[in-house]
Every structure is written in C-alpha cells, then in structure tokens.
Amino acid sequence: MSVAIIKYNAGNVFSVKCALQRIGVEAVITDDAAVLRRAERVIFPGVGQAATAMDYLRAKGLDTVIKSLTQPVLGICIGLQLLCRSSQEGDTQGLGIFDLDVKRFDNSACPELKIPHMGWNTIELAGASALIPAELEGRHVYYVHSYYAPVGRDTIATTRYIVPFSAALHRGNFYATQFHPEKSGDVGELVLKKFIDL
Incomplete structure (x- = not known):
C-alpha cells in the first residue's frame, strides 16, 4: 500500500507518519504532484x-492537485478546514470539496469554555461510514482547534463544544476529521486503519 502525506506549510506531518508506522504502514511525506497522484492513499x-x-x-500548485485526486484522501484538522469552501481564519477561500464555511468558535455567551477547544471530547455518529465505525459512538478523541466546520450534509460524526460541529466529513473519495487520529490513542489508530482499508 503506497501512502503519501502532503508536505506543505503546516505542522504535525511527522506525528501522522509515526502514527501510521505504529499500525504497520510506511508513508512518504511529499509535495511532488506525480507522487501524490500515484499514491493509493493520500493524507x-x-x-x-x-x-x-x-x-x-x-x-506549489497543490490546490489543483488535491482537487483532482481520485483515490481516498483524508484531511486532518486544518486539512479538514481547507477542504471546505471557506474559512473565517484569514478570510480564506478553501478547496470547496465540502460545501461548508469554517467558523471561529464564539464563547461570548459561555466564557468559561476556552478557545482553542483543546483536549479530549466524545464523538457521536451522524450516519453510516466506513471511516467511523459504529463501535466508536461516544468514544473520546483529541482536539486542538479554534475554528470548526458546522454540521452539514457531508457530516458523518459530530462533537459538541459551545456548538455542535463536524467531527468528521465524507464526500466521494474525500474524508476528513477535525480531531487528530494520530493523537487519539486506540480510537485514532482504528480510524487510520479504516482509512487505509477503504
């Protein structure tokens, strides 16, 4: 199984590579369009x-490359947000795979809930999905984020923090999680295995 992790101006790529190694999967970190297109899975x-x-x-021309990919693609955290239509963070136009506009958490009505949303929280299933199996209903996953994708038609799992938001999305060959599977223990490892096995 050839797995490519997209190299770009963001952190955490090596944590993902290490998490894949823990489940017996070797991955290459690359911004080479040809390598990304050839890979059987792209993260x-x-x-x-x-x-x-x-x-x-x-x-780097990776915006058009990502949108053209036909193999399973998994966005994680900011990867999920950039796969959406837009983000309030820096008034950013996204890739538009998911028809959602990413928003910043507003804790003005509940200042005791700090931003960023950081730490463990539960996921609730919003529909059948090969990525998030039924056994993960109510399980804890790890988050670090100040922005979120609202719940929409592509939402396959939700979490509530201030408001309900999309914990995971799926449309066509594109999957995404707002939580960090590479930091979510056995739950995260199962999600990564499910993605590899799609």
Whole structure:
C-alpha cells in the first residue's frame, strides 16, 4: 500500500507518519504532484494558519492537485478546514470539496469554555461510514482547534463544544476529521486503519 502525506506549510506531518508506522504502514511525506497522484492513499494533515497554508498550496500548485485526486484522501484538522469552501481564519477561500464555511468558535455567551477547544471530547455518529465505525459512538478523541466546520450534509460524526460541529466529513473519495487520529490513542489508530482499508 503506497501512502503519501502532503508536505506543505503546516505542522504535525511527522506525528501522522509515526502514527501510521505504529499500525504497520510506511508513508512518504511529499509535495511532488506525480507522487501524490500515484499514491493509493493520500493524507492531508496539519496544524497551522489557514491563509498561510492555502498560499503555500497555491504556490506549489497543490490546490489543483488535491482537487483532482481520485483515490481516498483524508484531511486532518486544518486539512479538514481547507477542504471546505471557506474559512473565517484569514478570510480564506478553501478547496470547496465540502460545501461548508469554517467558523471561529464564539464563547461570548459561555466564557468559561476556552478557545482553542483543546483536549479530549466524545464523538457521536451522524450516519453510516466506513471511516467511523459504529463501535466508536461516544468514544473520546483529541482536539486542538479554534475554528470548526458546522454540521452539514457531508457530516458523518459530530462533537459538541459551545456548538455542535463536524467531527468528521465524507464526500466521494474525500474524508476528513477535525480531531487528530494520530493523537487519539486506540480510537485514532482504528480510524487510520479504516482509512487505509477503504
């Protein structure tokens, strides 16, 4: 199984590579369009700022490459947000795979809930999915984010923090999680295995 992790101006790519190694999968970190197109699975991870990340993707031509991919693609955290139509962070235009506009958490009505949303929270299934199996209903996953994708037609799992939001999305060959599977213990490992086995 050939797996490529998209290299771009965002952190956390090596954590994802290490998480894959723990489940017996070797991956290459690359921004080479030909390598990405040949890979059987592509992972689009990241921790960073949306506008800066999109600028890098566009400069490398990776925005058009990602949208053209036909194999299973998994966005993680900012990867999920950039697969959406837009983000309030830096007024960023996204890739438009998911028809959602990413918003910043507003805790003005509940200031005791800090931003970013950081730590463990539960996921609830929003529909049948090969990525998030039924056994993960109510299980804990790890988050670090200040922006979120609202619940929409492509939502396959939700989490509530201030408001309900999309914990995971799926449309066609594109999958995405707002939580970090590489930091979510056995639950995250199962999600990564399910993605590899799609």
